[in-house]
């Protein structure tokens with residue numbers, strides 16, 4: 019379930035499985051409709067999803083977005099006896115509450131930035147001042163990747179704290195905040211498939227969160243990614259599995275919150291070593307679009323093993339040696355929802371150069387105008403190749419072919435690795 023490019027990549031991967039008879043996507047988008055049956059049910063519409071699962075006797079259900087996890091879709095479907103890949107709401111708090119995640123990290127000894135949790139502006143500002151304003155101010159709740167303000171000065175930190183606690187610009191999500199020390203270094207996304215006990219790491223990726231080239235502009239849900247990132251070898255991934263993933267999964271399990279699905283760790287490689295910035299309770303977007311095409315193993319077999327608590331008997335994952343680059347094409351003014359203009363006709367998809375995979379996100383099929391834009395991140399252009407330079411050229415060529423009013427994309431994704 020879900021409607022992003024992540025879900026299109028998941029559908030694309032699922033239909034390749036020999037175990038699969040039929041794939042549905044609720045609600046899906048203009049891309050998933052071409053390879054699965056779109057079902058007009060929202061990803062968080064618990065009652066109708068359970069009904070649908072019963073009627074169609076679904077063999078496996080994969081939760082795409084955090085909204086599904088947080089609505090308790092996993093709990094309801096598990097309770098009804100289905101195999102669900104995606105955690106229950108309780109375990110999903112590792113994403114839906116930053117303060118929950120930070121306390122869990124502290125308790126489990128997972129390396130992370132020093133922090134405090136606040137509901138009042140004055141003590142929050144005092145803590146930020148002690149750190150010379152070099153802090154990250156984070157809305158506790160879900161904010162679609164936009165609830166973090168990284169600050170340079172005392173003034174910036176005070177504005178950020180006021181925006182959340184006083185002006186309530188993030189609504190209830192920002193009524194509690196986490197203020198943490200600001201870290202520096204390259205970022206890294208590692209996702210692991212887990213059944214609550216075992217964990218199999220997926221290939222690492224690097225996400226580009228800022229809207230524009232050179233890491234400028236606002237934080238977005240993610241403007242592109244590539245896999246594997248420069249200077250990230252198996253030893254780094256193993257360190258994440260042993261020092262971050264396993265302790266987090268064990269800590270959740272010990273409090274009765276078994277986690278079955280994909281656990282995503284957002285990390286920073288600082289001078290002092292690896293630090294965990296955040297967890298997500300689902301695949302990253304756009305990480306899924308660059309990692310799933312490199313996975314040579316059957317994803318459905320993997321997800322089913324995790325859903326059944328049977329990951330120990332699953333063979334090691336196989337990976338393509340090719341590297342991947344994904345570039346998000348977005349609507350003008352994204353991530354500013356207010357200024358964004360939607361409903362523009364999308365052209366150029368029939369002219370894709372060979373080797374380009376297009377994963378749709380905010381696209382919708384309109385009976386009159388054909389495929390139109392329907393949100394901020396419209397689609398991801400992905401390419402695999404033997405070298406990063408080749409993959410990047412092809413993914414860029416794909417992104418350039420996509421034409422709609424106001425379209426933009428970053429041209430520097432993966433450039434650092436060339």
Ligand code: AMP
Nearest residue numbers: 131154166168198199200201284295296
């Ligand atoms: P999060 O949603 O917690 O991953 O934060 C979103 C983005 O904000 C991260 O990908 C980082 O780029 C940045 N960020 C988060 N925490 C910190 C931190 N402690 N220091 C510096 N940057 C951060």
Ligand code: GLY
Nearest residue numbers: 225240302303304
């Ligand atoms: N790309 C970051 C996320 O999915 O949250």
